[in-house]
Amino acid sequence: MIDPALPPHMRPDKSFQGLILALHAFWADKGCVVLQPYDMEVGAGTFHPATTLRALGPLPWKAAYVQPSRRPKDGRYGENPNRLQHYYQYQVILKPSPADLQDLYLASLEAIGIDLRLHDVRFVEDDWESPTLGAWGLGWECWCDGMEVSQFTYFQQVAGFECAPVAGELTYGLERLAMYVQGVENVYDLNFNGREGDEKVTYGDVFLQAEQEYSRHNFEHADTDMLFQQFRMAEEAAAKYLEAGWEDGTKARHLMAQPAYDQCIKASHVFNLLDARGVISVTERQSYILRVRELSRACGAAWLATAAGGTPAP
Amino acid sequence: MPDLLLELFCEEIPARMQAGAAESLRKLVTDALVERGLVYEGAKAFVTPRRLALAVHGLPAQQPDTHEERKGPRVGAPQPAIDGFLKAAGLASIDQASIESDPKKGEFYVARLHKHGRATPDVIAEIVPAVIRAFPWPKSMRWGKGSSSPTTLRWVRPLQSILCTFGPETEEPEVVPFEVDGLRSGDTTRGHRFLSEGTIRVRRLEDWMAKLEAAFVVVDRERRKDIILADAKDLALAQGLELVEDAGLLEEIAGLVEWPVALMGSFDPAFLDVPDEVIRATIRANQKCFVLRNPATGRLANRFILVSNLVASDGGAAIIAGNERVIRARLSDAKFFWETDQKTNATVPLAERLERFGNVTFHEKLGSQLERIRRIAALARELAPVVGADPDLAEQAALYAKSDLRTEVVGEFPEVQGLMGKYYARLEGLPEEIAAAAEEHYKPQGPTDFVPTAPVSVAVALADKLDTLVGFWAIDEKPTGSKDPYALRRAALGVVRIVLENGLTVKLAPVLLNIFGRIILEIRESIYSDRAVKVPPQVVSELEAIWIDGSELSRKETFFFEAFRRLIVENPAFFPSVVAIRDDLLSFFADRLKVHLREAGARHDLVDAVFALPGQDDLLLVVKRVEALGRFLSTEDGRNLLAGTKRAANILRIEEKKDGVTYEGGVDVVLLHEPEERALAEAIAALGPRIEAALGAEDFEAAMALLAGLRAPVDAFFEKVTVNAEDARLRENRLRLLADIRAATRSIADFDRIEG
Known part of the structure; x- marks a missing residue:
């Protein structure tokens, strides 16, 4: 149920930012650290080190954050009411997965104004896999009246390592969810700030121009020579940092897992851009995916040898 | 007698796994009970999205001593x-x-x-945890705090509680106590996720069913299906519409709800411009809703039926509105695809669209889709006279048939391939034969599917399937055991059914060589371009020996290619390994035919007896022969002749083994002493050429009738003449006479393989 004390413009069903604030309040109340977005280009909230890396190792972890996500191929020059090359995911990660995770998730829906006695919420099988992250999990896509509003996953493996313990991951598609609670058909019509009249700012006001510009960039102009070079550079840098990070040359403790992982993220995004530019053939595609997976695997191994990854300092 | 009730309550089980899981639970638990001497009267498993349950009725209180x-x-x-x-x-x-x-x-x-037999609950407490731990889920997972432990329980989704009670009907049942990974068995469960609150205490099956029903859970999957179907039909009827039934969708929906509530929604009638099949595919695949038909027009209505899991406080208005929104967005996409395709077809000439298939790999070893389409077109043209089609039309139809594979609609909904080809062909104003072939050339898809009869469709369908089969045989990707990733068995059965049901006379052996001649050129290409190819090395070396400085030739020099193809067809003897591949494929056809005929009720031994003859590559003739043979063997003459022939064959087998020789022909008339053996020899001599002539005219009835004439002399021979005469010359001559009987019958079938 929506907090009745909220003024109209702060309500999650009236304002895009109100939706984010309601989710922040909800998950902060459940003991999550509320983080800010990762400051790099990523394809999904899962890439944030707060999920990928923190899902590995034995230490408990609870976090919630918004992650701007870039999918260069999904650009539609601002002409499609449902598809964006840049959008927001709301990401929650809870390790170990609590026994009442489904109930928590449903309560979060109520907090943003979805009445569970009025709406048909369903958990429909959808197993998740990220080939570049070497990660997979089992779970569902969560339906509200026939629309997929979230992804619910029990991580089984990340970076090629078994998750021990298993983390539960919730990913809300914020634009879609906001369109639903606001009753809007076109993403650009979403009320961003909850105000009306002259003060109203829409999603289109904020992002339409960006969608047009980035679609041109992603499909037509992104400098592929530079990108190929960047991919190689990121790959080499990751390898260098990984190598240099092992303390005393033994493989017991690693001192630079996160900087190395940044380069892995970089490589992944550059690959997505190259893919959108259509310069990677079907057979090459697989080999690029494998190269990124190798990086993420090595970063995962390094992370496990850090304090936050469960290897205490001597 | 006491009953057992077991319920495993967990987070949502994937719909597709539910039926199998219920059956596994029943089998695993009841087998384990019986194995331990606990026989029962009945058992039934239940499954909903959130629970897997089993009731075992009429168990003894303890194991027998x-x-x-x-x-x-x-x-x-x-x-x-x-x-x-x-x-x-x-x-x-x-x-x-x-x-x-x-x-x-x-x-x-x-x-x-x-x-002393142990008390049944003790045995159950031992069985159930073991069954849970080793449960055969297609995919299982770990979860929660305990998931770090290597011995942690794996389940399809987190298992939340276990109910297990045991006791006679008249008494309060007891909880069967056990623990699995920290979960203690009890006697409580939960109802519907949203329509019920708190835990429910349960005693036994009837109680469990009634209490859950009151808590908005229909535990019986079949009943949920019945409710969905009946309610959906009622809703349709109330609007004067018909439900488009869909068994697969019904199965799935029954696995997504515990309390089915059917609701009707609608969409903008403007979307009905899109073909019905596309609307249905959109609504079914993405939204898992039923579509409705208007009985007056036979077309879809702008309505759909969704099945929710909730009795909503507003009567379902919000649920309907939400589903309508999503369906609107999906149908907008579908309409956009449909219109884009038409625009493309109108502006890009067919030849150019075809060229685009040059970039699509059919199979890495078999070249591109474009090359394959061209082969199919050439073959369809060649087959046209055999099936009574116009060659130009057959070729054109084959060139068009796959064109919808690159359309937006088929890209989104692969299940409407072929059908879209038909629609687009009509919109492009192509002849109806081409439109029909675009749809029908994929058929039949199985033993009961529609078989095309329009000659152009038949030509393309045969060409498509035969090209696929020869291609995969050439690169040695044949079906093995249960693995048949390219659906080659289905393709071969399709050929069998098309040929038989259209009464076509097709000699497969030369056709297969012809296709091979074309495909081998693709393969050769890939050898030189160093694609990983698994071609039998003999084929390559034969190819290289024949190929005049092949590496220098560009594949565009069609003269050489044609010459090469003709060489394979006309002189297969130069290519023994190609012939071996062809024969292997022919025997694959024989197997498919056997399966097909057996399912149609024919005796498989008769099929075997006919296939034992050399050179059986005309499927229709094989069937005619089998049928004639069956009729012949149901007559008294037939049965007796079969017995006589078998007797002759048996004697021959024994004596030939003893003598270490094979007898064949060469009966010496002078040595025929007895009148019965003379009569037999004369009968065979007289009948031989006549049987041959009848067979040559493919008149199997006549051939069998002639063969029947042998019955009396054969019977008389065996009655009066001793084969193993003292005189070695007489014995050998008589064995030769028996060999003549064998030979005469073998012109019709191998009687040795016939049972009885």
């Missing part, structure tokens, strides 16, 4: 033998054993062991 006698060593045996016996039998001292005597063995020890 068992009595076992264990024989031990003789009295006075060495101490180690006695000790070993005591240990094995579980006795404390030898006094506990009794002594028996036996006239042979003398006196020896016997342990009489009486084992």
Whole structure:
């Protein structure tokens, strides 16, 4: 149920930012650290080190954050009411997965104004896999009246390592969810700030121009020579940092897992851009995916040898 | 007699796994019970998205007592033998054993062991945790705090509680106590996720069903299906519409709800411009909703039926509105695809669209889709006269048939391939034969699917399937066991059904070589371009030997290619390994035909008997022969002749083995002493050419009737003449006469393979 004390413009069903604030309040109340977005280009909230890396190792972890996500191929020059090359995911990660995770998730829906006695919420099988992250999990896509509003996953493996313990991951598609609670058909019509009249700012006001510009960039102009070079550079840098990070040359403790992982993220995004530019053939595609997976695997191994990854300092 | 109730309550089980899981639970638990001496009267499994349950009715309260006698060593045996016996039998001292005597063995020890049967709940408490731990989910997972432990329980989704009760109908049942990974069994469950609150205490099956029903859970999957179907039909009827039934969708939906509530929604009638099949595919695949038909027009109505899991406080208005929104967005996409395709077809000429298939790989070893389409077109043209189609039309149809594979609609909904080709062909104003072939050339898809009869469709369908089969045979990707990733069995059965049901005379052997001649050129290409190819090395070397400096030739020099293809067809003897591949594929067709005929009720031994003859590559003739043979063998003449022939064959087999020779022909008339053997020889000599002539005219009835004429002389021969005569020359001559019987019948079928 929506907090009745909220003024109209702060309500999650009236304002895009109100939706984010309601989710922040909800998950902060459940003991999550509320983080800010990762400051790099990523394809999904899962890439944030707060999920990928923190899902590995034995230490408990609870976090919630918004992650701007870039999918260069999904650009539609601002002409499609449902598809964006840049959008927001709301990401929650809870390790170990609590026994009442489904109930928590449903309560979060109520907090943003979805009445569970009025709406048909369903958990429909959808197993998740990220080939570049070497990660997979089992779970569902969560339906509200026939629309997929979230992804619910029990991580089984990340970076090629078994998750021990298993983390539960919730990913809300914020634009879609906001369109639903606001009753809007076109993403650009979403009320961003909850105000009306002259003060109203829409999603289109904020992002339409960006969608047009980035679609041109992603499909037509992104400098592929530079990108190929960047991919190689990121790959080499990751390898260098990984190598240099092992303390005393033994493989017991690693001192630079996160900087190395940044380069892995970089490589992944550059690959997505190259893919959108259509310069990677079907057979090459697989080999690029494998190269990124190798990086993420090595970063995962390094992370496990850090304090936050469960290897205490001597 | 007491009953067992077991319920495993968990987070949502994938719909597609539910039916299998219910059956596994029933089988695993009941098998384990029976194995431990606990026979039961009945068992039924239940499954909903959130629970897997089993009721076993009429179990005994405990296992039967068992009595076992264990024989031990003789009295006075060495101490180690006695000790070993005591240990094995579980006795404390030898006094506990009794002594028996036996006239042979003398006196020896016997342990009489009486084992009291254990109480059934104890046995259940042992069985159920083991079943849970080893449950055969197609995919299972770990979760929660315990998931770090290597011994943690795996389940399809987190398992939340276990209910397990046991007891007679008249008494309060007891909880069967056990623990699995920290979950203790109990006697409580939960109802519907949103329509019920708190836990529910349950005693036994009837109680469980009734209480859950009151808590908005229909536990019986079949009943949920019945409710969905009946409610959906009622809703449709109320609007004067018909439900488009869909068994697969019904199965799935029944696995997504515990309390089905059917609701009707609608969409903008403007979307009805899109073909019905596309609307249905959109709504079914993405939204799992039923579509409705208007009985007056036979077309879809702008309505759909969704099945929610909720009795909503507003009567479902919000749920309907939400689903309508999503369906609107999906149909907008579908309409956009449909219109984009039409625009493309109108602006890009077919030839250019075809060229785009040059970038699509059909199979890495078999070249591109474009090359394949061209082969199919050439073959369809060649087959056209055989199937009574116009060659130009057949070729054009084949060039068009796959064109919808690159359209937006088919890209989104692969299940409407072919159908879209038909629609687009019509919109492009192409002849109806081409439109029909675009749809029908994929058929038949199985033993009961529609078989095309329009000649152009038949030509393209055969060409498509034969090209696929020869291609995968050439690169040695044949089906093995249960693995048939390219659906080659289905393709071969399709050929069989098209040929038989259209009464087509097609000699497969040369057709297959012809296709091989074309495909091998693709393969050769890939050899030189260093694609990983698994072609039998002999084929390559044969190819290279024949190829005049092949590496220098560009594949565009069609003259050489044509010459090469003709060479394979006309002189297969130069290519023994190609012939071996062809023969292997022919025998694959024979197997498919056998399966097909057997399913149609034909005797498989007759099919075998006909296929044992060499060169059987005309499927229609094989069937005619089998049919004629079946009719012949149902007559008295037929049965007797079969017996006589078998007798002759048996004698020959034995004597030939003894003599180490094979007898064939060469009966010496001078040595025919007895009138019966003379009569037989004359009958065979007279009938031989006539049977041959009848076979040549493919008149199997006549051939069989002629063969029947042998019955009397054969019977008389065996009655009066001794084959194994003392005189070696007479014996050999008579064996030769038997060989003539065998040969005469073998022109029709291998009688040896016929049973009875």
